[in-house]
Amino acid sequence: MTNELSFFPSPFKDEDLRSVIKRYHKRSCNKHEIESRRELLNTAANTILPRNIDFLLQRLPYNFKKEDLIFKHTLFPILFPFVNHGKKATLLEDISVIKDAKHSSSLYLNKFVSKELRYCPECKKIDIKKNGEYYARRIHQLERFNFCNIHHINLEDEVGNTIFSVQHDDILLLKPILIEVENILNNERILTMGNELSYRYLAAFFEKSYITRAGKPITYNFIEDMWNNYSAVLSRLGIDPHFLSMHNRIWKMIRLEHKTPHPLLHIIMMKFLKKSIDNFLTDKPTPILSEVPFGTGPWACRNHFCEFYKKPIIERVVLRLLFLSALYADLFI
Numbered sequence: 001m002t003n004e005l006s007f008f009p010s011p012f013k014d015e016d017l018r019s020v021i022k023r024y025h026k027r028s029c030n031k032h033e034i035e036s037r038r039e040l041l042n043t044a045a046n047t048i049l050p051r052n053i054d055f056l057l058q059r060l061p062y063n064f065k066k067e068d069l070i071f072k073h074t075l076f077p078i079l080f081p082f083v084n085h086g087k088k089a090t091l092l093e094d095i096s097v098i099k100d101a102k103h104s105s106s107l108y109l110n111k112f113v114s115k116e117l118r119y120c121p122e123c124k125k126i127d128i129k130k131n132g133e134y135y136a137r138r139i140h141q142l143e144r145f146n147f148c149n150i151h152h153i154n155l156e157d158e159v160g161n162t163i164f165s166v167q168h169d170d171i172l173l174l175k176p177i178l179i180e181v182e183n184i185l186n187n188e189r190i191l192t193m194g195n196e197l198s199y200r201y202l203a204a205f206f207e208k209s210y211i212t213r214a215g216k217p218i219t220y221n222f223i224e225d226m227w228n229n230y231s232a233v234l235s236r237l238g239i240d241p242h243f244l245s246m247h248n249r250i251w252k253m254i255r256l257e258h259k260t261p262h263p264l265l266h267i268i269m270m271k272f273l274k275k276s277i278d279n280f281l282t283d284k285p286t287p288i289l290s291e292v293p294f295g296t297g298p299w300a301c302r303n304h305f306c307e308f309y310k311k312p313i314i315e316r317v318v319l320r321l322l323f324l325s326a327l328y329a330d331l332f333i
């Protein structure tokens with residue numbers, strides 16, 4: 001290929017693509033990083049998620065799967081499972097090519113992912129010893145999680161300044177959530193689930209009596225119980241009961257219909273419902289197909305005006321889909 005790059009660094013395990021681009025820049029003869037970004041992506045934009053990645057893939061001097069670059073080297077996996085099918089396609093397209101002036105994919109992660117790369121000083125030392133250079137890991141890029149999950153020390157910015165001084169209590173509180181973020185970042189199953197994720201939410205809600213048999217959600221009870229269990233961590237993440245109940249947020253989230261999904265809240269919801277993301281994703285969901293009411297038929301008609309009132313003339317029952325092809329209600333015909 002005529003436009004093939006003469007070199008491109010191989011990404012390290014869990015390396016953020018922005019970090020790979022930085023390492024490319026250090027080896028290039030370019031004066032400013034903006035030139036390197038243009039060279040690689042044909043855009044100067046420095047965004048959380050890459051833009052125009054197809055351009056880069058066409059020019060790589062070695063084969064690299066697009067899926068691997070997007071799902072193993074960006075923070076996209078913390079957003080992707082929590083949007084519906086149509087939005088998934090739109091976001092992927094937005095990463096693949098430049099459609100228009102607006103780059104929406106990164107906007108969804110603005111509140112959750114640091115715009116500037118962050119590093120653990122200890123991981124850095126280990127990297128230099130092992131590889132001769134250091135890199136930025138995805139797991140260190142989450143806002144409000146300002147510590148290394150392995151070394152339990154403060155993260156630093158590009159020039160070695162401590163980002164925030166983290167207290168031991170913060171680490172104790174937030175580490176279980178960070179472990180689940182890591183789980184999602186490396187979990188291929190959740191990426192392929194699609195609407196099954198929503199179904200699992202519905203089944204877990206049903207199991208804990210947060211949905212009536214008729215399919216009516218009781219999110220008030222869910223919010224109250226989750227808050228009682230996770231108020232400390234929710235508060236630390238800037239979430240309060242009002243936020244949870246605003247605009248029917250919980251119900252929209254479990255149906256993957258919320259316009260701005262909150263990945264950390266999803267993690268806490270799943271943990272609250274099933275103790276861990278692993279359980280949530282792998283436990284056999286409780287069947288939520290309603291039992292046929294009133295035992296086996298035939299059933300008596302209950303319409304006072306019917307000539308067959310109280311006579312067992314109803315022989316068939318059909319199950320009607322209520323929502324998301326997942327929850328059913330019984331309907332006599």
Ligand SMILES: [Zn+2]
Pocket residue numbers: 120121122123124148149150151152
């Ligand atoms: Zn570390």
